[in-house]
Amino acid sequence: MPSYDLSRARFRLSDEHLLVLVQMATGEPVPEALFAEREELRECGLIDGKGLLAHVLVPLLDTLIDPAVVISLEAAGRQGELHHGMLIGQEHVISHRAWPGEREAEYSCVEPKMLVWALSDMVNLKQSGSTPQPGRVIETRVWTVEAGVRALEGVSLAEVEGSERAYIGKALAMDGTLGGAEAALLADLIAELRSSWRMTAAWRGRQAGQDGVEGRGFAVWDCGPLGYWHRESPAEPVAADQVSPDTTMRLVQVGPKRVWDLIAELLPEEGELRRG
Incomplete structure (x- = not known):
């Protein structure tokens, strides 16, 4: 109601x-x-x-x-x-x-x-939490990440044999391209993942001298105690048909200040808006 x-x-x-x-x-x-x-x-x-x-x-x-x-x-x-x-x-x-x-x-x-x-x-942005480690990056395929995320779908924690991370790790191991340390870190991120979100802004602007719609966006993983991870690739804004299982996914750890800046940079300047 x-x-x-x-x-x-x-x-x-x-x-x-x-x-x-x-x-x-x-x-x-x-x-x-x-x-x-x-x-x-x-x-x-x-x-x-x-x-x-x-x-x-x-x-x-x-x-x-x-x-x-x-x-x-x-x-x-x-x-x-x-x-x-x-x-x-x-x-x-x-x-x-x-x-x-x-x-x-x-x-x-x-x-x-x-x-x-x-x-x-x-997006529940918090200033407190873990301190980001500069240069901490995960680069793999979209298919691999989706396999890890799907590993816990429809499964209660009571049904998981061993730790949650080990259960996710089994799914990631099916890819065979991730190194041991990188696979363990990705399993940690998925286990702690509170939300993955993307924010996009669109407005009336001009493209190639013609009236049109302008926009920009970015995507972040909020991994709780493991901090924020900016999804640099595939870069937003991106349509579903532009991403395939073999598309590279690149996650870079960033601090809350960087997320704040990305939000502020999303908004158009006055000169970018088309009036009337």
Whole structure:
């Protein structure tokens, strides 16, 4: 069910609820398939008895309908995939955060000056933790990494014979190209992996003198006590059809400050945005 917190101007809404609100805000009819979601919005008070939208929705809908920059965050972990993000409009910034197993995501306003901080909080960036070791790199194939990650899918820890790392190591050994020390480190990273996430930003710009969409992105492994690992290859933004099992994957350990800088560098400069 949709809901809202008036004291903090935040909302819990599903994709279907958003579609209803956008249709109504732009004067378009609501499809019959979304009548149930429209009634839920009415029951929670975001649509009144006359079919008018609550005024508190104005910043959200203005930004949703005409964003200048769209930031997407795709995070994968043992609880599945979650999609978060941020919409930067002409006057407002709106963040949205998903929750494991829940249909609705939380939408809320972000103070523009706090944008980088809000994005770093969205990926749970921590200043404390292990100290990165310069030059610590793992380079292997996408197939090898996927085999190690899949090794624990659908298997409870009670079913694992020996340590979790040994179980992952058996999957990695099937590749035969990793050295012993490198395979052991990769097994450690996968065992400690809290989430692998990629953050991308897109905006209206110009490509080769023509109007188009510009963007950039980067990807990180958050390995808890083993720190942050920047996935340099395949480099973001990358489409699924651009990656094959034999594509090189290169992970480089970085500190929290570097992750913060990557987030800040993701945002476009004023001169990169195409107005109108």
